[in-house]
Amino acid sequence: MTHQVGLTIITEIKAGEGEDIKQLLKAMSDNVVCNSVIPFGKFSNIHFARLFVLDESIDLNGRVIPPSLVFMSECDAPLNRHLNELVDIAGEGLDKIYSHCVDYINLSEITRKRRLAYLRSKMVNASAYYVNTVGRTVQQIRQESQLRNAIQDFLDHAQQDWSGNSSLEVRAKIQAYIRSEQTLNWARKPPAQPGLFFKLKEALHLVGMPLLVLVLLPVLIPAFPIWLLLLRIHELSDAAPHLKPDDAHIQELTDLEDLVAQNQFGAVGYVKPGWFRQLTVWGILLAANYGTRHIFNKENLAGVKTIHFARWVVLNEKRRVIFASNYDGSLESYMDDFIDKVAWGLNAVFSNGVGFPRTNWLIFDGAKNEQAFKDHLRIHQIPTQVWYSAYDHLTALNIANNAKIRAGLYSKMSETKAEEWLRLL
Structure with a gap:
């Protein structure tokens, strides 16, 4: 079973303990791989993970939303294994974290079973979930990086002038080197693929959703013009002020960015009031989930190729939505990528949020x-403490x-293809 899954756990923080938990998270972030609370480096199947605090907020009706702690991870299936590893590897660390949260187990009554039950009780499903390449595991990514480095070292230290060899001859010597290295035996086999059950489930969803739409067409067709009319009424009447983010907020965010080749992004916002926007968000996220599962599931999210994982999570009785992603490069280039390549998608999803720059016909x-869009994102962006x-x-x-290097290692190739393959190194 080699597909990827996302875990989201959201817990309400006890009154007055928000700063305590932020301090604990800050201590964890100083050594995120080997910290004593959740030593993420000990987990074999986690691609990315994060913890962050959503501060207390006042909703659009003046109701208080208490502060909450959000844990998110992207891991290789099965999810049960991931949850069990969390409890087994970081049980006492989970106690330190969640003892600050409402409904956590009395410390004198803690057992492994109760820890696991607590985590399960606080799980929230993502409404849409994007994986850069379904089936590519943590182990595969690390091994294929090791393979590339090993081949480069071989070519650099073989004490041979490669200029007199054809591309196929160089490739043949690389193949011989790989065969001679016991630690690289795995590279001679193709990577494992997602399991049969997962493929069947995805195939049913791929076919089932369009069939459901087809069945509902007699209702959807006459409803569509009404929806369009209501959409324009809302677009013309919704407030869309161009607000600027606070300098202190920007500084807090930038302190957490551009530390490695990748970055994290997280934002939360309120859905515009009324049943129409609620219904529209539901429909758009349903479509987004279909697209990320069946169309944009191979190294490409509608033209954006720098995202590893992304998800949309609806919370607080559908009043708010969290968007979280792991991506390459700077935030500026990330936002530019989206604006240039998939602005229509941004508009379709995020224009249902309070304060988004005014759209026309949902996607324009x-x-x-x-600048208004970038400022809007910064205002709603969440500091990710861990x-x-x-x-x-x-x-x-x-x-x-x-x-591609691994895939091309033993496949049949012409001289031209072998030359192209060597350029990947």
């Missing part, structure tokens, strides 16, 4: 108002290239 304008990457030196492009 909006994010194309570049963030872990299992391969923080590798970009999505690096990972894809390494996979």
